[in-house]
Amino acid sequence: MKSLLVIATALAVGYVGAIPADHPLVAKLDKLATLNKRQGGMTALANNMFNPKGGKVAAVAGAPPTRQANQKDSPAGANRVKMRYGPYKVPNMGVTNILGEEGALWNYADPVAEKPCDAQDGGACTIVGMYAGLEYPDGKNANIDSGLWLHHFVLFNVGPGRQDATCSSISLPHMLVGSSASGSERLFSSGNERTQAIVPNWPTGKNVGYKLKKEDKFALIVDLMNENMKDEVVYLTITFDIMSPAATATYDDMKPVWFDVAQCLTSEWPAPYNSGNYTVPAATWVANFDGEIIGAAGHLHDGGQRVTLEVDGKQVCNSEAKYGETKEYVQAKAMHANPNSATEHISSMSVCMGPKFLQKDLVKGQKWKLRAEYDYNKNKGMMHGNGKQSTVMGIAIMYVRVKK
Numbered sequence: 135m136k137s138l139l140v141i142a143t144a145l146a147v148g149y150v151g152a153i154p155a156d157h158p159l160v161a162k163l164d165k166l167a168t169l170n171k172r173q174g175g176m177t178a179l180a181n182n183m184f185n186p187k188g189g190k191v192a193a194v195a196g197a198p199p200t201r202q203a204n205q206k207d208s209p210a211g212a213n214r215v216k217m218r219y220g221p222y223k224v225p226n227m228g229v230t231n232i233l234g235e236e237g238a239l240w241n242y243a244d245p246v247a248e249k250p251c252d253a254q255d256g257g258a259c260t261i262v263g264m265y266a267g268l269e270y271p272d273g274k275n276a277n278i279d280s281g282l283w284l285h286h287f288v289l290f291n292v293g294p295g296r297q298d299a300t301c302s303s304i305s306l307p308h309m310l311v312g313s314s315a316s317g318s319e320r321l322f323s324s325g326n327e328r329t330q331a332i333v334p335n336w337p338t339g340k341n342v343g344y345k346l347k348k349e350d351k352f353a354l355i356v357d358l359m360n361e362n363m364k365d366e367v368v369y370l371t372i373t374f375d376i377m378s379p380a381a382t383a384t385y386d387d388m389k390p391v392w393f394d395v396a397q398c399l400t401s402e403w404p405a406p407y408n409s410g411n412y413t414v415p416a417a418t419w420v421a422n423f424d425g426e427i428i429g430a431a432g433h434l435h436d437g438g439q440r441v442t443l444e445v446d447g448k449q450v451c452n453s454e455a456k457y458g459e460t461k462e463y464v465q466a467k468a469m470h471a472n473p474n475s476a477t478e479h480i481s482s483m484s485v486c487m488g489p490k491f492l493q494k495d496l497v498k499g500q501k502w503k504l505r506a507e508y509d510y511n512k513n514k515g516m517m518h519g520n521g522k523q524s525t526v527m528g529i530a531i532m533y534v535r536v537k538k
């Protein structure tokens with residue numbers, strides 16, 4: 135129990151860089167993995183430690199169904215299905231967890247999440263689009279203007295043959311949901327900007343989809359924030375555009391590639407400076423499969439300007455942040471009433487695709503690098519009560535067509 139706390143604290147506040155194989159943390163994680171296998175998974179252990187006052191609660195009586203098919207605006211041939219996960223109780227701002235985060239449901243692991251596939255296909259379907267949301271039990275949108283943040287979540291696909299492209303066997307997020315990077319892959323994620331990945335609408339996204347098999351299982355890490363002084367219960371929604379295996383028999387498969395400044399950790403990175411600008415680079419990823427690039431989008435925290443991707447030293451993707459585009463992303467009062475803390479928040483990240491993605495092919499051996507650029511002079515960050523910038527992130531998810 136103690137070693138988990140030590141590791142998590144290190145990860146949240148002081149850890150830098152990719153983990154070299156001889157790093158003492160590796161031995162600890164390894165030991166922890168063995169220990170937790172014996173105890174039947176680290177999911178419950180971690181949830182109890184970090185989220186004693188929040189987490190999944192009983193379904194709310196009278197709430198809309200957890201699977202809502204035939205949603206409007208799906209691309210041709212696809213069925214748009216909205217899944218409601220949870221509900222999750224998010225503690226109020228007066229509750230501080232052991233990492234010093236207030237009003238947080240912090241990297242809460244939910245190892246069992248329903249897939250969106252149609253019942254007649256027995257748990258198989260092809261995903262061609264995804265986007266996320268946050269809702270109150272009655273279905274009303276939950277966002278910053280009512281104090282609720284979809285800080286981020288990670289959707290895992292756990293199944294035979296699934297291998298995360300950018301993590302090896304020892305990986306904290308995969309362990310949190312009781313799996314490993316060689317038994318699952320991170321399929322989708324979103325922050326509060328709620329970027330939509332509707333692949334058929336992208337220039338090179340035709341006749342390709344993520345082929346979910348019957349044996350695959352979904353799991354989630356959910357990270358939510360509540361700036362109100364009372365606990366809130368909310369549902370995470372993921373809307374999927376799905377097609378039947380029969381209709382997509384000739385489609386190519388799609389593989390996600392997850393870039394992260396805190397790769398194989400919980401993605402949080404301590405802000406290196408409290409003011410001015412800085413860039414956080416990720417460790418280099420050497421491409422380990424071949425394919426055709428479909429698109430990528432980044433995720434940052436407030437103060438972030440852009441996420442860039444570079445291949446063999448050349449910048450090929452620039453995902454830019456925009457702030458406060460709609461009123462849901464603007465607060466009347468800053469967190470902790472701190473005048474140096476942001477009131478206008480990231481409301482969108484641009485997608486690299488088509489001509490905006492200067493690299494067309496993924497080729498084994500290419501050296502890929504993500505950089506996250508921050509500038510607090512342009513956009514304020516989120517500040518804790520003690521005047522410190524809260525942790526930052528730099529993530530991009532790229533989708534790659536794997537030819538038959």
Ligand SMILES: [Cu+2]
Nearest residue numbers: 285286325527
């Ligand atoms: Cu984040």
